[in-house]
Amino acid sequence: MDLLFTAPLAIQIHAFGAMSAFGLGSAQMLLPKGRTAHIIMGWVWVVLMVMVASSAFFIRGINHGSFSPVHLFIPLTIFGLYGGLSALYRKDGPGHGKAMRGLFSGALVLAGLFTFFPGRLMWAVVFGA
Numbered sequence: 001m002d003l004l005f006t007a008p009l010a011i012q013i014h015a016f017g018a019m020s021a022f023g024l025g026s027a028q029m030l031l032p033k034g035r036t037a038h039i040i041m042g043w044v045w046v047v048l049m050v051m052v053a054s055s056a057f058f059i060r061g062i063n064h065g066s067f068s069p070v071h072l073f074i075p076l077t078i079f080g081l082y083g084g085l086s087a088l089y090r091k092d093g094p095g096h097g098k099a100m101r102g103l104f105s106g107a108l109v110l111a112g113l114f115t116f117f118p119g120r121l122m123w124a125v126v127f128g129a
Contacts (some may be wrong), residue, residue, distance in 0.1 A: 022109075
């Protein structure tokens, strides 16, 4: 974990935000829907996801200072959040759930798997440098 704590601030915000969103999102999947706790945790999750997507703009180490294909998850995350929240405001519970589960699976799980490739920071944090 020392590697993570000594990483640049954007990486720390991104990594800790993503780990928090993953934990909170996992709990959201298991807990009852529509209750006050679900609503509060959901808004915290949305804020975390915006933080994760925003901080990703400042992480460009894997492509020599430029954006890389993994940065495509930034607009996908923003559009996914919009889709999930707009479904909620339309009172489309199934649509909201589908959008948020898709966002969790794509923006956290799938994108998160890319961080565990050899040579990446999370690989070094988990498996050693």
